[in-house]
Amino acid sequence: NAGVMQNPRHLVRRRGQEARLRCSPMKGHSHVYWYRQLPEEGLKFMVYLQKENIIDESGMPKERFSAEFPKEGPSILRIQQVVRGDSAAYFCASSPFTGNTEAFFGQGTRLTVV
Amino acid sequence: DQQVKQNSPSLSVQEGRISILNCDYTNSMFDYFLWYKKYPAEGPTFLISISSIKDKNEDGRFTVFLNKSAKHLSLHIVPSQPGDSAVYFCAASANAGKSTFGDGTTLTVKP
Numbered sequence: 001n002a003g004v005m006q007n008p009r010h011l012v013r014r015r016g017q018e019a020r021l022r023c024s025p026m027k028g029h030s031h032v033y034w035y036r037q038l039p040e041e042g043l044k045f046m047v048y049l050q051k052e053n054i055i056d057e058s059g060m061p062k063e064r065f066s067a068e069f070p071k072e073g074p075s076i077l078r079i080q081q082v083v084r085g086d087s088a089a090y091f092c093a094s095s096p097f098t099g100n101t102e103a104f105f106g107q108g109t110r111l112t113v114v
Numbered sequence: 115d116q117q118v119k120q121n122s123p124s125l126s127v128q129e130g131r132i133s134i135l136n137c138d139y140t141n142s143m144f145d146y147f148l149w150y151k152k153y154p155a156e157g158p159t160f161l162i163s164i165s166s167i168k169d170k171n172e173d174g175r176f177t178v179f180l181n182k183s184a185k186h187l188s189l190h191i192v193p194s195q196p197g198d199s200a201v202y203f204c205a206a207s208a209n210a211g212k213s214t215f216g217d218g219t220t221l222t223v224k225p
Binding site: 043 | 120148150160165203207211212213214216218
């Protein structure tokens, strides 16, 4: 059973470009979470999605950031018009159900904006 | 407003001794607590959890203690091993929602 797969592992974008980060949850998991880790900081919650629905986006910046988890295919975190401050590690996690359970994390995508 | 705080950025212990990692929280609605371990260039991996209805949960060398009145939890690792060297994150959730993470504590276990 493959774990949570994130790609790409490393992504370099110039300021103003778009970044698309992909996350395939573990098989059978329908709940996906995105977190961001800035240098020397902890994991900051961004968004929680179930299939085709955004459940909690309280951690998402109001502009330029969006996320989706379509019925088919991976979850996508999209950052438009990237700025240097977007440089960070972005982690995706999945869980099989809602409730008190641990989440399984991918290896992350390290975004560098130059 | 940081709801989960790990006040010690780093901790160094000798192999074979006990490691105690601490975590404080402010949100009284939190009812489930987790510890994750993270190696460089990898994602966090789940270690152990505890529900607010308990005050202790043990799994092998790892024990988590919860003091609800103090809004404090701790992770004990005994005996500590060099392979335990990693960043440890405390996390908390309320009503089966998202987990809120602390900033992590870097544990170094010296041989």
